[in-house]
């Protein structure tokens with residue numbers, strides 16, 4: 244049985260003071276054993292968030308890192324810095340990083356390898372544009388993203404990877420994929436993983452859906468056979484997130 248994982252990607256929102264207020268509102272009702280809950284906060288908020296989350300079982304993550312250990316990489320943070328500050332998850336390959344910051348498949352593969360070798364738990368994002376969806380070639384595109392990301396990743400590390408299927412056309416648009424559309428691709432991703440590894444990894448790897456998840460659609464999405472929770476943007480910044488975490 245795969246445990247569901249619901250993560251809130253705060254993106255570039257919440258100052259340190261706002262972080263305190265938001266966590267105060269969310270933490271009691273988001274602290275549950277039924278699902279894994281992760282707050283994926285801006286890295287500057289990690290230390291404060293860690294303090295505010297004491298006594299809960301809510302996990303912390305950051306939204307990005309660089310794959311080198313240290314040195315002359317102005318503006319970047321390392322895996323070690325994230326872990327030392329108290330976060331354990333990291334998002335890799337979000338479409339906003341791919342599109343705005345020009346991260347390519349090769350870089351995302353390096354980040355996935357580094358996250359695992361450092362002990363960070365990666366949430367690896369994939370997903371197609373509206374153009375590819377309409378052309379009908381979205382599965383080929385996603386297969387390429389997954390194969391490239393998992394190059395040289397061991398079986399045990401693959402098992403510890405969370406994949407987030409986030410169709411770009413559904414992110415921040417209010418246009419959610421239908422639960423059948425989301426399930427189709429999550430199932431397809433699981434099959435690719437099965438071919439790359441084996442039945443054990445295929446049936447145990449966790450695959451989330453992300454893209455305009457809200458309190459009204461979470462249950463239908465998360466109850467699909469191959470959808471193991473969600474990566475939530477906008478709605479993770481509101482009390483609505485409580486209802487998403489407690490979708491049952």
Ligand code: 13P
Pocket residue numbers: 252337409413414415416417453454455456474475476477478
């Ligand atoms: P929204 O939930 O705001 O559509 O964002 C989804 C997302 O990009 C999460 O990583």
